Amino acid sequence: MKVDLGDLNAFVVVARARSFREGARLSGSSASSLSDAVRRLEERLGVRLLNRTTRSVVPTEAGEGLLERLAPVLTEMEAALDVVNGFRSRPAGVLRLNVPISASRLVLPRIVPPFLAAYPDIHLEVITEDSFVDVIAAGCDAGIRYDERLEQDMIAVPIGPRVQRHATAASPAYLERHGRPEHPRDLLRHACLRGRFASGAMTLWEFERDGEVVTVEPTGPLIVRAGGGTDLAVDAAIAGTGIVHLFEDWLRPHLDSGVLVPVLEPWWQPFPGPFLYYPGRRFVPAPLRAFIDFIKAPETAP
Structure with missing residues (x-):
């Protein structure tokens, strides 16, 4: 049975992504072209490979079996073809x-x-x-x-960088109003701007000094999605809303300009x-x- 390799690859992309739209984003194709390719493959094989709904795309039992056997083969084919790329004057x-x-x-x-x-x-x-x-x-x-x-x-x-640090900072105005924490546990009495991971877990603030490690779970008026919402937390800290704790390199421009000042700097914990x-x-x-x-x-x- 003669099957187009492009159609097989389209099936693998969609089956892995569980979505035509996401498969298109990952592969650089269009969702409609992937849909056409999968339909051609199903017609050629005479069996449904994907169950499609308005919300999801799920491989059928036949689709799961094909994906399990096919994915490693296509990966090896791509790798084998890429060997030829090594003979080019410049990788592409x-x-x-x-x-x-x-x-x-x-x-x-x-x-x-x-x-x-x-x-x-x-x-x-x-x-x-x-x-x-x-x-x-x-x-x-x-x-x-x-x-x-x-x-x-x-x-x-x-x-x-092979060594980074978590830094803690606040605006001069905030510290003038609320005082400066002298120990990590003092943060429990301050307004802290925190992050929440996509999993739902809250970020913990960890500090270290002279071998003593202190982990605190402070509270405050603002919680942002860790990563995507971090700039909002930094802007709120600059505005005097509370204390922020994240990568030193992220805060460094604001520390250098003076709109934020270091808090608990001797406790800033390094990590690989x-x-x-x-x-x-x-x-x-x-x-x-x-x-x-x-x-x-x-x-x-x-």
Whole structure:
């Protein structure tokens, strides 16, 4: 039975994404072209592969069986074809990265422009997402995460600053009205601007000094989505609404300008920097290999 490989690939993309629209976003195609491809495949095979509703797309039993056997084959085919890319004078293709918002703001700006200048035939797509996802299921080549959120079967390469700190700050006006906390537990009596993860868990504020670690769960007038709502929390802190606690590099411009001032600075806790991670497999796509080599180069290392 002769089946178009493009139709097979379209089925895999949609089945993984559980959505024609999301599959189109991840693959750079249109939802209508993916729908046409899946319909052609179903007609050729004589069996329904996807159950479609207005809210979701779910593989049928036949679809699940095909996806299980087909996905590894297509992945290996893509990797095998990508070997040819290695013989080009310059690597080419699409590189998709799944990264937290903090990395897109604090790590990638100093890496992406020179990387794209060095590899003009590579097109980079950065998908920002603070919830932990399977990068392969999401249609990405690699991701950026911190050590505690890395899967054990992934290859991890350091990227960006190797040591970062969480910083705490408030506006001069707020501290003049409410006083300055001298110990992390004093924050329990202050208005704190907090974040909530996509999972629903609240961010905890952790401090460390001379081997003593203190974790507090303060309260306050504002809760934002961690990552996406962080700038709102920073703006509220600048306006004098309360105390903010997040990456030092995120707050650094406001600390340097004086609109925010450090709070509990001797307690600011350092932590290891992020990693680029990707699946351990025989073939690494040429755009990803170029990116890995670029961030490993001494001139781009922190």
